[in-house]
Amino acid sequence: xxxxxxxxxxxxxxxxxxxxxxxxxxxxxxxxxxxxxxxxxxxxxxxxxxxxxxxxxxxxxxxxxxxxxxxxxxxxxxxxxxxxxxxxxxxxxxxxxxxxxxxxxxxxxxxxxxxxxxxxxxxxxxxxxxxxxxxxxxxxxxxxxxxxxxxxxxxxxxxxxxxxxxxxxxxxxxxxxxxxxxxxxxxxxxxxxxxxxxxxxxxxxxxxxxxxxxxxxxxxxxxxxxxxxxxxxxxxxxxxxxxxxxxxxxxxxxxxxxxxxxxxxxxxxxxxxxxxxxxxxxxxxxxxxxxxxxxxxxxxxxxxxxxxxxxxxxxxxxxxxxxxxxx
Numbered sequence: 001x002x003x004x005x006x007x008x009x010x011x012x013x014x015x016x017x018x019x020x021x022x023x024x025x026x027x028x029x030x031x032x033x034x035x036x037x038x039x040x041x042x043x044x045x046x047x048x049x050x051x052x053x054x055x056x057x058x059x060x061x062x063x064x065x066x067x068x069x070x071x072x073x074x075x076x077x078x079x080x081x082x083x084x085x086x087x088x089x090x091x092x093x094x095x096x097x098x099x100x101x102x103x104x105x106x107x108x109x110x111x112x113x114x115x116x117x118x119x120x121x122x123x124x125x126x127x128x129x130x131x132x133x134x135x136x137x138x139x140x141x142x143x144x145x146x147x148x149x150x151x152x153x154x155x156x157x158x159x160x161x162x163x164x165x166x167x168x169x170x171x172x173x174x175x176x177x178x179x180x181x182x183x184x185x186x187x188x189x190x191x192x193x194x195x196x197x198x199x200x201x202x203x204x205x206x207x208x209x210x211x212x213x214x215x216x217x218x219x220x221x222x223x224x225x226x227x228x229x230x231x232x233x234x235x236x237x238x239x240x241x242x243x244x245x246x247x248x249x250x251x252x253x254x255x256x257x258x259x260x261x262x263x264x265x266x267x268x269x270x271x272x273x274x275x276x277x278x279x280x281x282x283x284x285x286x287x288x289x290x291x292x293x294x295x296x297x298x299x300x301x302x303x304x305x306x307x308x309x310x311x312x313x314x315x316x317x318x319x320x321x322x323x324x325x326x327x
Contacts, residue, residue, distance in 0.1 A: 002221045004030040009220075010072045011036045012059060012100070013079030014052070017179035018115060018170075020044045022076055022213045027051040030217060037068055038079070043178075059096045062103070069103045074220045078115045082180070086142050093146035098153040105161025111226065112158060113219045116169045118205070118231060118292050119281055120148040129292050131169075131229050141281030151229075166219040167229035168212075171292050175209030175312060176319030186320055189246040194257035197286045200240025205292055207234040208307035208315075218301040225301060233292040234305035245313050249320060259287060 009026055013019035014036025023036040027050050036047060037057040047054060057064045059079045069075065077100060081092035097114065104112050122136040123129045135148040151167055158165035174181040188195050196202075215232045219225045243254035262283055265276040297303040307315075 004032040004220060007032050007073040008071055009034050009074045010068055011076045014038045015040050015044050016078060017177050018173060018212060019078035021209055022078060022216055023047055023052045024050045025213050060091060062099050065100055066103050069107045073110045075104050075109055076113045076216060082143055089142045089146045094149045094153055097150040098157055101154045101157040105163040111164040111220055113216055114154050114167045116151050116167050117147050118169045118171050119144045120151055120169060123290060124284055127290055129290055131231060131296055141279040144281040164226040166225045168216055168219060169231050170212045171205035171207050171233035173209055173212050174206050175316055182316050186246040189243055189252050189254050190250045192255060194255045195243045196239035196256045197262055198256055198259050200256050201238050202287055203289045204237050204239045204242045205233050206242060206309060207232055207305060208312040211305045211307055215297060215303045218303050222301050228300060230297040231292045231294050232297060233294055235309040237309060239286060249317055
């Protein structure tokens with residue numbers, strides 16, 4: 001297995017939930033020379049004390065990206081747009097990813113590790129979703145579709161430049177920090193907003209942030225990871241049980257949204273000028289018993305989740321309390 005010590009590494013989206021933790025551990029644990037790029041650098045100023053060099057770069061600025069890529073051994077691409085605006089998501093998730101892979105190929109980067117999502121799969125009729133499942137290139141939901149298309153564009157461009165590409169598809173990433181499945185969902189519970197569909201008895205597939213970061217690092221170090229894609233997931237619980245943990249923290253009962261209402265909201269999104277927070281991709285994930293097996297990551301990377309759900313939620317709770325949220 002390769003060492004990342006003194007290797008020059010670029011992390012896009014370093015101001016985000018995954019990117020910031022990845023940047024920190026690459027620097028402190030792996031002893032790599034890490035450059036993190038993003039827009040709102042103030043939110044991750046603590047990374048400077050961890051040895052990370054921070055640069056304010058817009059992922060859509062191709063010329064700025066070109067200078068950041070030069071001389072890098074590895075690139076970890078965590079930047080993404082999760083909003084519903086199709087044009088913005090297409091630019092950030094698809095076109096910027098393609099440009100970055102091209103620049104990496106031109107610069108002679110050793111390996112490009114791309115962070116995707118299990119939501120990129122075409123899994124409407126599939127319950128056991130492994131890496132052989134086709135991508136949802138024409139999915140009606142913006143995020144799922146653009147992340148799937150980003151994978152396709154990245155793979156095509158990497159092949160053109162003979163660049164080693166590895167794709168990681170995490171499930172619901174939670175843990176200490178400003179993540180969607182941590183802070184955002186806790187706030188939704190606190191504010192009485194629905195956080196699951198129906199009675200919440202369907203599968204929820206959480207994976208702890210540090211376990212995801214470890215998988216990403218192994219994808220750079222393990223020669224067998226070149227050209228491969230990996231599911232990264234952990235314990236299976238239910239939506240109600242997971243969200244009830246946040247409920248106990250703030251003394252609120254998590255609320256569900258009737259499935260029929262959710263489907264009406266999805267339909268309403270087709271009407272010009274209407275944009276609801278529920279789309280088809282969310283319904284597919286929140287109204288199913290899907291599993292995302294990780295045997296491939298175990299076999300080729302030697303990876304497996306180390307943080308139990310109980311321990312991960314404990315750490316998340318401690319962080320929320322430190323942030324001043326209600327006990």
